[in-house]
Amino acid sequence: MTSPNRPRSFQEIILRLQAYWAEQGCAVLQPYDMEVGAGTFHPATTLRSLGGKSWAAAYVQPSRRPTDGRYGENPNRLQHYYQYQVIIKPSPANLQDLYLGSLRAIGLDPLVHDVRFVEDDWESPTLGAWGLGWEVWCDGMEVSQFTYFQQVGGHDCRPVSGELTYGLERLAMYVLGVEHVMDMPFNDPGAPIPLTYGDIFRQTEQEYSRWNFDQADTDMLFQHFKDAEAECARILAAEPVDGAGRTIPMAHPAYDQAIKASHIFNLLDARGVISVTERQAYIGRVRALAKACADLFVTTEAAQA
Amino acid sequence: MPDLLIELFSEEIPARMQARAREDLRKLVTDGLVDAGLTYASAGAFSTPRRLTLTVEGLTANSPTTREERKGPRTDAPDAALEGFLRSTGLTRDQLQARDDKKGQVWFAVIERAGRPASEIVAEVLDATIRNFPWPKSMRWGAGSLRWVRPLHSILCLLSDEAGATVVPLAVEGITAGNSTRGHRFLSPDAFTVTGFDDYAAKLRRAHVILDSAEREAAIRQQAENLAFARGWQIVPDDGLLSEVAGLVEWPVPLMGVIEDRFLDLPPEVLQTSMKEHQKFFSAKNPKTGRIEGFVTVANIETPDDGATILAGNQRVLAARLSDAAFFWENDLREAKAGMQAWAEGLKSVTFHNKLGSQADRVARIAALAREIAPLVGADANQAEQAAKLAKLDLRSAMVGEFPELQGTMGRYYALAAGEPDAVADAARDHYSPLGPSDAVPTAPVSVAVALADKIDTLTGFWAIDEKPTGSKDPYALRRAALGVIRLEMENLVRASLGSVAVKQYMQTLRFLQKENRYIFLKDTNSNNTLTQFFSITCLFSTDTRFSVNSERVDSDSPVFVCRNKREPNSDSANSLQITSNLEGYYEVLEELPSPNDLAADLLSFLHDRLKVYLRDQGIRHDIIDAVLAQPGNDDLVLVVNRATALNAMLQTDDGKNLIQGLKRAGNILAQAEEKDGVEYSFGADPKFAENDQERALFAALDTAEPAIKAAIAAEDFPAAMTAIAALRAPIDAFFDTVQVNTDNQIVRRNRLNLLHRIRAAGQQIADFTKVEG
Structure with a gap:
């Protein structure tokens, strides 16, 4: 943290990661325009990790976890936060070295810090996905998740994708030496209008915490869940040939509905209206949607080698 | 006699898998060599996070030549028989010998297998070992199909003797064996070649890798103790943690840190658990204060600032973790002092088992039973009941939510904070015991009463819903519960008639099996009122918990019926009946449960089976x-x-x-x-x-x-x-x-x-x- 190479703001860390992964040849994508719980849900990861076609992408993904809301008071917990996601298929042999290069790029020198790969197998019950890998520790703190995808949407990944996920706020707080997320400089502290993370997100954290926990209309959400589920099934069942005789299966629009159902489930969970036993059933329903979307996607052009 | 050196160099192997993997590598390779006719003097296996290594000394240079004779068909046998023989021996007709036998002339095959050089055999054995390695979990990577615990990067395979070292020609899925490896990921990343095991181990050490996990463990232990000693502290021994940490580092560098004063009032179990589970820190105790005041973290690197940055980072993460813990502790204490009503309320929404109701239902059953058992174990009945009611409240505390392994431990602290006597608080801590055959058995009367009640209720409950252990399946750990009952009774000489206890507890359980529109009926001994051709019932449980069945009046030999309330009689069903006493309406039988006596007898025979296992050991x-x-x-x-x-x-x-x-x-x-x-x-x-x-x-x-x-x-x-x-x-x-x-x-x-x-x-x-x- 004493390195002269040290970034000065949250956004500088993001910009350096963008530049670094662009230099490594990744397509730098923009966030997916839907509410998701993690960067993995972006179709650039979930769907593109399926099938034989090579792929390399990096992007920031705003992520929402309604149950983690703490009205902006907890120094480390947010219901809305950012993940940085890198996905490369097939996983290159030097992926660990590439990753370590990204740490150097944001000012974490592995010769001064203690960087460790500690076993952590990843599983997403809602996506029917799992992989093996590690959580990466820097001086005892988890700074990234590193996973070799083995299965997604119930399909074996061939070839295997390597996925890197950085929890940006936590990583940045460490690099910048900040104790409370709301105190973190978002833009350069020397800018004419310096803005902290709190300037931008404290009020939204409060508002969403209240809505997530107390106000969201659960009857409406239950209905939305059913609607998304039904629409997903309908899209998947649609005849692949359209009225003009073109063959256009619609894996992505169907997957959007699966994402929607997943987020609505998270909201209902935060409202405390889903019992322990029902929980498993809801997760199973979302997984069924994700699997069905994956089944369709692997038949499409984007999945062919 | 050549020596063999193998190193399988990969990305980081999970610490928990390394010991087993060393042993598997040694066994698979040496067994393979021996099966192929080689012998060896000794073998040793080693692991670090990034490598599995095997050294085999005194290997024979070649397998012996073998000669086998096989008798075939008679020379005048049909061609088909001869062809079969040729196929099975892999020879041609002119390689066969015709010999005179008792029954005439017979073909003989003489198969000579020339001895093979060790390198050929090693290549085959190692190839098979890599492809079939029994990792608990393995994976593919990139575009390949090979499976390993994490991506395998290189194979070092060397046979060496006085004349020098030779690489064993071998390639597995594109990875060609060589004579080079790499040192520490950051301190010595460059590749280097080796000529044999001694050279390998010595060069690794220069490249900041201690090959032997036992040596790493000893180094960590020694340096951690030295660091603690310098401050007058002692390391809290933890062999499991030591071996895990040794599997996370190639170049261990223990660093000592101090826990900030503001966290020193946390219970020592909380400090220790938080540091161990989240950070893999060792705890350091100050013998003068009896408190845990420091920690040792083990880095994998020597840095120019002697670990100052690393320690500061770890300290910072620990502070964040302990702030959470302190926050939980203070909130929990506040709730405890206020009487824990919110937690008791909260247990109602935690399902114990969907057929057996909530944790609150379960606690009510255990409390009733603890009261019954109390006089048998010399405990005060009120204390036993109170202890049972408190014992599981900590499941709702924030601390146990974060660290489930602190259940009971926290329960004791919170009971004390609530002003409960020691006997009650101790029971909250000890009622889960014994958890295994070697776990200590509680001896304090109140603890014994609650511990027994907890286990007997669990057994009766799962017996009532017919969820008994079968074969290797025992998802609710009922065998452990039964052994707990046995050990509690034996070691405290508890004289109890388990049969009648089980009958009573079954009645308790039945009361909780009622749900909306689902009623439980028992046969009343005094009733001659035959309502259907199947059974007569006048005794039932009310949903009102104040009403409890008079067990004296229950016919314990008759089955228990689970019925559904119906507005109208179901004329088609002979199972439809009208209950005229407590509940109006018609009922249809959904399920028949065992009679109280049958359930008790079956449970008892299970306990007797466990008792036999327990006594066999004696x-x-x-x-x-x-x-x-x-x-x-x-x-x-x-x-x-x-x-x-x-x-x-x-x-x-x-x-x-x-x-x-x-x-x-x-x-x-x-x-x-x-x-x-x-x-x-x-x-x-x-x-x-x-x-x-x-x-x-x-x-x-x-x-x-x-x-x-x-x-x-x-x-x-x-x-x-x-x-x-x-x-x-x-x-x-x-x-x-x-x-x-x-x-x-x-x-x-x-x-x-x-x-x-x-x-x-x-x-x-x-x-x-x-x-x-x-």
Whole structure:
């Protein structure tokens, strides 16, 4: 943290990661325009990790976890936060070295810090996905998740994708030496209008915490869940040939509905209206949607080698 | 004699898998070499996070040449037979030899297998080992199909002797074996070549890798203790953590940190658990204060600032973790001091099992049972009930939510904060025990009452819903619960009739099996009111928890019915009935549950099976336990064990062993006669029909033994009962030596059979001797 190479703001860390992964040849994508719980849900990861076609992408993904809301008071917990996601298929042999290069790029020198790969197998019950890998520790703190995808949407990944996920706020707080997320400089502290993370997100954290926990209309959400589920099934069942005789299966629009159902489930969970036993059933329903979307996607052009 | 060196270099291997992987590598490779005809002097396996290494010394350079002769078909046999023989031997016809045999001329194949060089065999064995390695979990990577625990990067495979070292030619899925490896990921990342194991280990050490995990463990332990000693502290020993940490580093550098003052008031268990689980830190205790005041983290690197940045980072992460813990602790304490009502309320929304209700329901059952059991274990009933009600409240605390392994431990702190007496607080901590065969058993009466109630309720509950362990499946750890009951009773000499306890607890459980529109009916002994052709019921549980069934009135031999309320009678169903007493309406039977007595008997037989396992470890055979289980009071495990122990001791003596034979012989003769004659010989043996001294002596011996046995049994003095019956050995032996039971004189025969009955009856007071083997 004493390195002269040290970034000065949250956004500088993001910009350096963008530049670094662009230099490594990744397509730098923009966030997916839907509410998701993690960067993995972006179709650039979930769907593109399926099938034989090579792929390399990096992007920031705003992520929402309604149950983690703490009205902006907890120094480390947010219901809305950012993940940085890198996905490369097939996983290159030097992926660990590439990753370590990204740490150097944001000012974490592995010769001064203690960087460790500690076993952590990843599983997403809602996506029917799992992989093996590690959580990466820097001086005892988890700074990234590193996973070799083995299965997604119930399909074996061939070839295997390597996925890197950085929890940006936590990583940045460490690099910048900040104790409370709301105190973190978002833009350069020397800018004419310096803005902290709190300037931008404290009020939204409060508002969403209240809505997530107390106000969201659960009857409406239950209905939305059913609607998304039904629409997903309908899209998947649609005849692949359209009225003009073109063959256009619609894996992505169907997957959007699966994402929607997943987020609505998270909201209902935060409202405390889903019992322990029902929980498993809801997760199973979302997984069924994700699997069905994956089944369709692997038949499409984007999945062919 | 060459030496073999193998290194499989990969991305980071999970620490928990390394020890097993070392052993698997050693065994798979050496077994493979030996199977292929090589021998070796010694082998050793090593692991670091990034490598598995095997060294085999004194390997033979070649496998021996072997010669095998196989007899084939006769030379005049049909072509098909010869072709088959050629196929199976892999030879051609001109390679066969024709030899004269007894039956004529026969083809012989002489198959010589030349010895093979070690390198060829090593290549094959290592290839197979890599492809079939039994990792608990393995994965693919990139575009390849090879599986390894994490991506495998390089293979070092070297045979070396006086002449030098040679790489074994081998390639697995594009990875070609070589003679080079790499050192520490950051400190010595460059590749280097090696010529043999000693060179390898020495160069690795220069490249900041300690190959041997035992050496890393010793280094960590030593340096951690030195660091602690310098401050006058002591490291809290934790072998599991030590071996895990040694599997996370190649170049261990322990660093000592101090816990900030603001966290020192946290319970030591919280500090230790948080540091261990989240950070893999060792705890350092200050013996002067008895508190945990420091920690040791083990880095994998030496840095120019001597670890200052690393320690500062770890300290910062720890502070964040402990801030959370302190926040939980303070909130929890506040709730505890306020009486924990919110937690009790919260337990209602935590499902224990969807058929057995919530944790709150479960706590209510355990509390009722703890109250019942309290007098049997010398505990105050109010305290036992109170302890049971408090014991699981910590499940709702934030701290246990974060660290489930602190359940009970926190319960004790919170009970004390709530102003409960020590006995109640200790029970909150200890009621989960014993968790395994070597775990300590609680001895404080209140703890024993709650611990027993907890386990008996669990058993009865799962028995009621027919979720018993089968084969290797025991998802609710019911065998462990049963062993817990046994150990609690045995080690505290608890005298309880488990049968009636189980019946009562079953009734308790049934009350909670009721749900909306789902009613439980039991048969009332006083009722003659037959409502259907199937059963008559007037007794039922109310959903009102104040109403409890009068168990005295329940017919415990009749099954329990789960019924659904219906507005109208279902004319098609004979199972539809009208209940006229407490609840109006018509009911349809959904399910039939076992009668209270059947459930208790089945549960008891499960406990008896576990008891046999428990006693086997103490040297008492299962047949001896079977022999005493036929006696009354077999649901009192202490009584069963006392009987079995006394019987076992007697059977170790000569008198005992011979007595068994005599008793069995008496029993057999009697049983045969009874079967043949169709009568039971049970009384009226009269000494006046005795024909010799031995017979008269047996009468006399029985006259003495019978009351002695009876008195001893009544006093539960089983050793005395054994002594009394053992005294019959000589008279019985003498009787059978000199007297023929089945004599022609029917009066004498009948008298003797009746005498045998007295022997059998005397034995039956003590045990069912027919069950004793041998």
